Amino acid sequence: MNALALSVLPRPMRLLQRYDDGEDARHFTFQLEDIRAEDAGMMPGQFFMLVLPGCGEAPFTYVSRPDDQGRFSALIRRMGKLTEALFELQPGEVLGYRGPFGQGWPRFYGKQRILAVAGGCGLAPLAGFIEDVARTRSGTHLQVIYGARHVGARVLSRERARWSGALPLIETLDQAGPGHRQGTPLAHFDTVFGQAPPDAVLCCGPEVLMEAAARECLGRGLRADQIWLSVERRMHCGVGLCGHCYVGDSYACRDGPTYRYDRYRELLRRSGCARELDRGELRHC
Amino acid sequence: MIEVVPSICSYCGVGCGLGLRVQGDRIIGVEPQSGHPVSQGQLCAKGWSTSFAVDPAQRLVHPLIKERGAFREAGWDETLDLVAEKFREALADGGPTAVGVISCARATNEDNYAAQKFARAVLKTHNIDHCARICHSPSVAGLARTLGSGAMTNGIVDIDLADLILVIGADVTENHAMIGARILRAQDRGAKLIVVDPRKTRLARLADWHLQLRLGTNIALINGLLHIIFAQGWEARDFLDRRCADADALRRHVAGIALDEVVALTGVPEDQLRAVAHAYSHAKAAFLAYGMGITQFQSGTNNVIAVSNLALSCGQIGRPGTGINPLRGQNNVQGACDMGCLPNVFPGYQDVADPAHAAKFTQAWNTSLPTAPGLTSLGMTKAALAGDFRALMILGEDPVLTDPDQNHVARSLAALDFLVVVETAMTETAKLADVVLPAAAFAEKDGSFTNCERRVQRVRRAVPPPGEARTDWQILGALAQRLGQPGLRWPDAEAIFDEMVGLSPMFSAMSYAKLDRHHGLQWPCDGEHPEGSPLLHAERFPLGKARLLPVSQVAPAEVPDADYPFAFTTHRLHFHYGCGSMTRRSPLLERETPTGLLFMHPDDGRGMGLREGQGVRVSSRRGVLETRVHLTDDVPAGTVAMPYHFKEAPCNRLTNDAQDPSTKMPELKACAVAVTALPPGQAPRRLEFDEPAHERL
Amino acid sequence: MNAYELNSVEALRAHLAADRRLYEPRPDGQGGLHWQTVAADDAQAFEPGLEPPPFSAKAFFFPEREAMFRFERGRFVAVEPEPEAFTLFGLRACDLTAIAYQDRFFARDGHYQARREAALLVGMDCAASCTGGFCAALGSGPAVGDGLADLVLIPGASWRLLVNTAAGRAAVSGLDLKPAPRDWTRAREQTRQQAAAEQGDAAPLLAGIAALNAGRVPPQTWEALGPRCLGCSGCTSVCPTCSCFAPLDLPTDGGLRRERVWDSCLYEGFQKEASGHNGSPSPGDRVRRYWFHKFGDGFKREFGRYGCVGCGRCDRVCPGGIGARVVLKRLGGA
């Protein structure tokens, strides 16, 4: 069996526990039966394929990295067939796992100022990154803006509670009640940029939000190569073969899902989406 | 190792050629047949997905007997003994008028021949029908009165010869894709395309003229066109003189029509009517095709007559590139009719009431035959509800899903003493049966299909049937034997075909060997036409002279009002077929299903504050269902449409069973509904079949 | 590379068929032309005709439905293909180029490679162009490129045989082959030029490719092509380099079997996400994607050549009449 044959055969993992964490979203803990070096070496922003026998498989990001027992967690929103069935499963059931796949967020060294912008469930792919910074105290200055539709729609409640002590976290809501910040994440860029512009911006959320955030950053003087996005595409294989996740001539599962914004734009341009890019109204390629 | 077995696509009436790719006992895919006269090496999405539909993983593989509400597997002998006993009881109890067979427009000609012979020679009843009732019986009835024959008058290749193509009430690129594609290519080479349809279909969007008439105003529109044609003297006078009887009645009838009323009624501007009337009447060869947008109305037969009037008045028939061409739905609906799976005719459209025909079949089948007239499938349903029907056999049909007014159908089936369903997979109808018999699918048997242009084509056994499944004709033969009639035990499909050919003059020169040689033959194929008949009515009509019959606009039985403000119509999606039992097994086609199934114009959506994909409740005087809305200008404002493939949202719970008086064709294409929004974020509820819709909601 | 005179192609075929299963394109009498098994004692003459089989050889290596693993009693069990050795006899230059392309694409795919290793490829120069082919414009024919096949048949006044590889040499051992005269390449080149010339002017096609990569195709062009695509999946099925697939879980007696099945990027659902968001929502977007995948410079950079080999199959199979030839001409403004 060559390397690829290995990565297409799922490995068994068990569902350990789960709790509700946001609207139609749950926090799941899984345990891999046999752990490999690559599991523990996973980079935040990478993803794994979760196999639910009979329902196919789907990509999810790691909220936490597999530990020495093979335990890791993910935040999963109920969307369609597989996630529906997953929400019905009892702890102890056997699932399949393949991964880790894709390119994670870039690594930052030294005293850089990083801004993470997340919308809705887009906080999940950034969670590992935020966690690492909060834990290692490497000197990196990380600020997080997290936007959600309303109070109940916010995910990763336990993680957010932990982070809010360790780093500046701005939470904002589309429909805010008393005692909450109102508006999209962009509404708070003044606050963040006011102190000193970030050296790098990581965005994850609905594509309209990421695109708007990236443009806002450009408008505030950042270069496109200082901005990263995590792009969502339908995925099946995770290894650049099935073709579903294309973004121009790249495959999001292999070359993404995180893309540097200048490269992302170049991909779109090269595959004929130039008009959409120029008009500023992003349609997807 | 792969072997390729040439066959015919089993999804629709176009009858494309395909090669089944066989690996061991499995069909893993298809290849195109580049030399096939109909498909020329092309296929539509359904044809390409054939391997999923015939996948044994989801098939019925054992006979099933229902006991205390649950099915158990049983042996063939036990099951057939039971079925025979139940039919014997039903016959003893209610006589031959209380039993019947509903055959299958998807099964082979051989299966259909066996089904009608079983009904007539074994059960002694003419209660035999198939699902054409919900597609094209008005074509048969209407064209019988005007021309004398109800099939496509021309062939599919004639599209290549036309300089104008007129499509009425047919979503051709989606439902008869390879005909639609041929029309698009004809347009590419310069032919003009006119589409008459209340919806903006793909073809309508690409057409030179799209007459977007109001739902159910076909006759008004056609009479309007005829008014213009006669007023301008654009009619084909010579053709009318030579080939038609009495044009005067029609001439007088349409002369009395006021054009501004036509415009008001149809919503089509006068200049469009004039342009189209001119183009159609002046074309050198105009190919007219129509579909269920003509037939599925209470006025279906009259709609067909109106279409016929138009073509005859302009002399656009009887020549290459012209014709009146009904596009039939299921792959072998033509064959099911040809084989006599109709209550009033033996195979080859030989009237059962004609003593000479009855005598011929009595002698050939060596048994007495019924004299009482038979019931249509809807007639059988009604008889069952009235408590006058005992036992029914349904072959490969799913009326619970596809018939109008589904509650009614389910109730009538429940009222039977005994229901046996012969099927390839578990369907909503099969779930209601007392006995379910596993049938072989098309790729598992030899036989023939007849496409919409009357081409009889061979299908071949590529793989064995899964488990214990058998062909319909084998099942019927074994059952007939148990009921004391050995005359249905044929050695093979060819023997059935030969028996049929021997008894049906219009097929008399056909044989399997000849079908193979010619890639299929178009009937009539007899001594006079040994190579078949690509073109009908070149010299004369079956009636001698064709008849022009004045008809008048009839509004649909139910029109929108204050309580039910939307006009409601049904349609089909390209990627799905019939009730979806085949197509939805393809992961690729299943994925194409739109989230929203109620098609509504964006203006109406805005008026109701609906968002794309929002849950809605749709109700009519007959039923209620919930689904999601899809906002699209495919439909005009004021009209909503729903595809009928989805058992989670069975739209036929809403439709009307008002019937065409001459064919009993139900009015599936038009009724009135009310739409209310579900709160945003609330998912529509799925309806389960064993729960009557009214109680559930 | 060695060239020999070949007195009888049938004798060579019989020799090869004696060792391994041999497939050759054969008409089925019902309008089809398919790769079919030919036995060693098959007496039928080798008459390749002008047209390539409508189905390329792709399915031999990347079948349209293939089991990947089973799930039984809580375990995932790999299903490994166990291909028997086989020979494809009479592969044309375009199809061989496509196989080389897919060899690269599937370089790390165990299933593909297992089947590929079981195959002996016998190529054939085209004596004349097929209708609709444009391999010459894309450098993939009409003569078989170097190193693409184990053996190559060269038509002419009489057949010649090229032996390219060790596997090819082993396969013909035992046959009495006489070396071809020195100038065999000249005759071959002549045939190649003649067949290439039959394909007509390549300029309009190349102009289309250039326009595409220069970003000179206006969006309206794609939107006009969109409705002509009926989403049938014919082009992706017959295209010898298309490789997209979808997973399919099928229940089995004690668990399930996962298959991968051919997919098509022209289906609306291909990129549809659970939320309803779609990376390529309009038919025009998808048609554009298809042609960028075949003619985009980005892919050429990765795979050493364009994904299109000019076999003309998409033009033949497309119900809407928007295959490569038609589309390229339109993009190029011809």
Ligand SMILES: Cc1cc2nc3c(=O)[nH]c(=O)nc-3n(C[C@H](O)[C@H](O)[C@H](O)COP(=O)(O)OP(=O)(O)OC[C@H]3O[C@@H](n4cnc5c(N)ncnc54)[C@H](O)[C@@H]3O)c2cc1C
């Ligand atoms: C890199 C990446 C990371 C993701 N991480 C998370 C996460 O941490 N938490 C979370 O809740 N969701 C995440 N998603 C989205 C998640 O994959 C989809 O919500 C999920 O696939 C829906 O599957 P389903 O079977 O319920 O839906 P269905 O509509 O039934 O989808 C069927 C199949 O299509 C594919 N598919 C459908 N939608 C998507 C999609 N949006 N993205 C990728 N494949 C899709 C999957 O293979 C899926 O099994 C991520 C997506 C990507 C691409």
Ligand code: SF4
């Ligand atoms: S048009 Fe009809 S017969 Fe032809 S491939 Fe499609 S479904 Fe099959």
Ligand code: FES
């Ligand atoms: S998920 Fe298959 S190529 Fe990316």
